[in-house]
Amino acid sequence: MSDAFVRQGELTDIQSYPAWAQDMVESCTEVRTRVAAHPLFHKMRDGELDASQLSTFLVGVWPVIEQFPQYMAQSLLKVQYGRSRGHDEARRYLIRNIRVEQNHADHWLQWALASGVSRDDLLHGEVPPETHALSHWCWHTCERDSLAAGMAATNYAIEGVTGDWSALVCASDVYENGFATDVRAKAMKWLKLHAKYDDTHPWEALEIICAVLGSNPTQRGVALIRSRVVTSYEYMRLTLDHCLEAEQVVSRPMPLVELVYEERKRA
Template identity: 35%
Template sequence: MATTTGHLSQAPSRTRHHRMVKNELTETPHPDWAQAMVDSVRPDWSAVLKAAIFTETAHGPFPDEAWRRILLDFFCIVEAFPKYMGVYLAKTTFGQTSGDHLARDWLIGNIRTEALHAQWYADWAAAHGIGFEELVSHRPCPEVGALYDYLWSVCYRGTLAEAFGAVNYAIEGTTGEWTRLVLPAFRERYGDDEQAVRWLVEHAEYDDAHPREAFELIKLTVRDEGGRAKVESAVRRSLELFSRGFAASYENRAMVVDTRQ
């Protein structure tokens, strides 16, 4: 049904609208405080990428048992990811404050994008010999549990900018990089099984879109100098816990897991 001006009276589809929102989040030059934050957290970012599991996977021999443990331990984070985003979606107010309306629409679209990621991760685990019941009932090691709990905490208690920093910038940003490091080895490990590597492929081929857009949203929603310091602290803590989680899970690779406990 058209209006008298010839335009459609109904709103554009969510898919089209989400593309429009993403176009508004093209990368802009960082103000001094934002560049200083990127530089300050670089050692913590690099520590995630230098985890032993990624180095060993890239250079061999392929660490099967270590990845089995990591896949089990980190499922809780993957499964919770759209839920984290749903928590800070509730902090938005449809444009009452600067950047708020854009943040709201970006989150709505990306929660939908995340909808299938848990299933793709389960497919990856299945290719590695992990049954569905074992995966969903697994209790992660304390270090990964600490990351899981921290992300819930910052989403509930932190500002919108802190949540974007801890979840979308820190976790998605480093994941986009480490998946590119290990993807060739997994392609060799699984052969032509594209379903087995889909989660890895999707994250490796983001071209840093989500974390880049999240950083733009941080710049739009952070309020003052105190807020900037809180965002940097949230990013740093998220990276520290991510790194510790990988290290602990890797060290526990030989443990036999009893999922009935």
């Protein structure tokens, strides 16, 4: 009997996948929920993030947005045409979606500009180490791990939970209505794409992962996939925790020594 996996049911029905994949997804539910329902996204939905928290989020997550096509390119390097159905599907998926992810970077830039973050700050600003760790992790796993593991960490885990939290933010029109009408559509495009139209991408990635590993992979193989999924969620949570803790910059009284210096310059 062949261990090859061929999906029979609906793409977005977890029951269509092998038992090991169902168990893996179930075991990751709690940590995924900590990201999808993070307090930062509740505050964003309700229009309660201050400028420092929002800018830290937009600048801090930008490296992942900008580099996502490159993560996929690293995975593409591992594909061997004709090796298996899983590899052939991965080749088509990755090539097709690399351009899509590039467009998403353009949409993120528009979101940042509408939020008061300059292009220069987004592209060249200092990224906190606490948020930069996520992009380093994504690069590492896509470069060093197996094809299935790298795709599990990025195309399944990160894209999947991003769809969850984007839908949460878009569940109310409060955040959207906070933008001026002339920039509102561009500002919300990234969020709305991920909340509504991108929801099949993670499922397609899961199908490819199952096709590569088969219906009865080794325990070590399954453990590797689960580890990469959970690690991505945890790095995302650490990023969000840091962004939520960012303090609003407030004006402070000028120290006495500076006041004296200013008075002497005017005298």
